[in-house]
Amino acid sequence: MDEKEAHTQRLKAAVHYTVSKICQSTVAECEKQISKQAVAAIAETTFRQCEIFAKDLEAFARHAKRQTITVDDVKLLARRSTALSSHMQQKSEELAMNNQELKEKRKKNAAKRKSKEMEGNEAEETES
Amino acid sequence: MVDPAREVTFKKETVSKLLMLFFKDDKSKVSNDTVTLMAEMLRIFVIEATRRAVKHAENEDCVGVDLEHIERILPQLLLDF
Numbered sequence: 760m761d762e763k764e765a766h767t768q769r770l771k772a773a774v775h776y777t778v779s780k781i782c783q784s785t786v787a788e789c790e791k792q793i794s795k796q797a798v799a800a801i802a803e804t805t806f807r808q809c810e811i812f813a814k815d816l817e818a819f820a821r822h823a824k825r826q827t828i829t830v831d832d833v834k835l836l837a838r839r840s841t842a843l844s845s846h847m848q849q850k851s852e853e854l855a856m857n858n859q860e861l862k863e864k865r866k867k868n869a870a871k872r873k874s875k876e877m878e879g880n881e882a883e884e885t886e887s
Numbered sequence: 888m889v890d891p892a893r894e895v896t897f898k899k900e901t902v903s904k905l906l907m908l909f910f911k912d913d914k915s916k917v918s919n920d921t922v923t924l925m926a927e928m929l930r931i932f933v934i935e936a937t938r939r940a941v942k943h944a945e946n947e948d949c950v951g952v953d954l955e956h957i958e959r960i961l962p963q964l965l966l967d968f
Contacts, residue, residue, distance in 0.1 A: 770908060773901045778933050780895045785937040791944060792951035793937070800957045801936050806905075808932060808968065812925070813909035820915065827916040828906075833924045840967055843931065850927050854920045 774809075775802040812836060830854070897926040936964055 779798045786793045819832040830851045837847040903922045917925075939960040940952045949956070 767908065770901065770905055773898070774905070777895065777897045777901070781930060781933045782937050784895055785934050786941060786952065789938075789941045789945075791941050793940075794951055794953045796954045797940065797952050797957050800954055801933060801940075804936065804957075804961065804964075805929060805933055808965070809905050809929065810909045812928070813906045814911070816906070816921075816925075817910050817912060817915050821912075826912075826914050827918055828921050829918055830920050830924055833921055833928065837928065846931070847924065847928065851920070851924055854923060858920070 771802070771806055774806050775799065778802040778805055894930075896930050899923065899926060902926045902929065932968060935967075936960065939964060 775798075778801055782793055782798050782801060815836055816828045816832050819835050820826065820828045823832075834844065834847055834851065837844040899922050902925050903917055906917055906922070906925065936957070937952070940956040943956045943959055944950075944952045947956075
């Protein structure tokens with residue numbers, strides 16, 4: 760139980776770190792300042808909100824009779840606000856495109872390597 | 888925010904550990920893209936909270952954002968997510 764508590768505390772600290780970074784950059788854009796307590800409050804809120812998100816995602820996946828949570832579940836999570844859901848849609852499309860590009864690159868590289876190997880083999884054969 | 892590569896986001900590892908912590912069922916798994924998308928979602932949440940608090944502080948003509956501004960914007964923020 761103690762170990763679990765320590766794990767939670769570490770995660771909270773990680774969330775706090777990133778939240779304070781995002782807060783500072785956002786506040787700097789608006790030429791304002793933000794107090795430490797305010798940042799801590801946002802960090803705590805984010806942590807608790809994440810719990811709600813996680814439980815919703817799990818419920819969505821279970822409703823679809825899946826055990827793996829997919830991108831579609833996250834899209835469903837963002838359904839309440841139109842702007843947010845269209846932003847998430849766009850992001851997920853970007854991700855899918857990046858993945859496809861990576862895959863194609865890998866395929867091309869693999870093909871290249873193969874043809875090089877073949878050339879090498881042929882060269883060896885002619886030499887002998 | 889001009890350079891998207893330098894945008895601050897949550898680490899993938901943090902997000903995936905957070906999600907795992909809150910899952911009731913140990914069998915639940917998360918795909919790689921899901922983690923990236925959730926990191927983006929949490930980033931938007933934090934930015935939205937900060938922006939709203941900043942706006943509130945501006946309305947009250949305060950120099951800095953303080954706890955009371957967060958308290959004020961919290962109910963509507965939670966309703967919107």
